[in-house]
Amino acid sequence: MERFPLSFYQRDVLEVAPLILGKTLFCKVDNAVKTFQINEVEAYRGEEDLACHAAKGKTPRTKIMYDEGGHVYVYLIYGMYWMLNIVTAEKNNPQALLIRGITGFNGPGKLTKALNIDKTYYGENLATSKRIWVSNNEEAIKFSTTPRIGIDYAGEPWKSKLWRFVVDK
DNA sequence: AGCAAGATCGGT
DNA sequence: CCGATCTTGCTG
Numbered sequence: 001m002e003r004f005p006l007s008f009y010q011r012d013v014l015e016v017a018p019l020i021l022g023k024t025l026f027c028k029v030d031n032a033v034k035t036f037q038i039n040e041v042e043a044y045r046g047e048e049d050l051a052c053h054a055a056k057g058k059t060p061r062t063k064i065m066y067d068e069g070g071h072v073y074v075y076l077i078y079g080m081y082w083m084l085n086i087v088t089a090e091k092n093n094p095q096a097l098l099i100r101g102i103t104g105f106n107g108p109g110k111l112t113k114a115l116n117i118d119k120t121y122y123g124e125n126l127a128t129s130k131r132i133w134v135s136n137n138e139e140a141i142k143f144s145t146t147p148r149i150g151i152d153y154a155g156e157p158w159k160s161k162l163w164r165f166v167v168d169k
Numbered sequence: 170a171g172c173a174a175g176a177t178c179g180g181t
Numbered sequence: 182c183c184g185a186t187c188t189t190g191c192t193g
Contacts, residue, residue: 076188081177098176
């Protein structure tokens with residue numbers, strides 16, 4: 001299956017989330033390309049979403065979210081865990097999907113450690129990168145939604161939005 | 170220049 | 182529940 005082009009990511013993050021669930025993530029680890037199924041993601045949707053880093057506007061860290069969808073947004077949290085995100089929507093509409101789970105690794109900090117993902121992936125283009133991309137497959141999946149994890153500080157209505165998408169077992 | 174907080178995780 | 186660990190963005 002061919003990798004998704006940038007256009008796949010250039011629509012609302014709430015549209016991309018269910019579409020990307022169950023799809024195949026390719027990542028080069030120790031010089032070998034490995035594949036994983038994406039089974040948990042969270043949507044962060046624009047400056048109005050107080051849980052989204054873009055709520056603070058465009059900064060050196062968040063500027064990639066203002067670029068067109070299909071790029072990678074990586075940042076360090078708690079001084080020790082890299083978070084892997086995929087930017088969605090059109091240019092200047094800052095949205096991103098946090099990858100929280102893939103086959104074999106549940107938890108956003110654990111999967112980036114397993115894939116050796118760090119700040120050097122910031123801005124990577126999923127349509128042309130040689131070390132990370134996503135492709136379609138024939139998987140038929142069902143999913144459930146829940147509130148997002150660890151963002152209670154954002155308050156209502158954001159902390160209650162059902163913007164965490166999980167593949168059913 | 171200094172500081173508080175954070176999209177986590179593993180051990181008590 | 183608590184600590185590890187350090188970048189970021191805000192304040193002064």
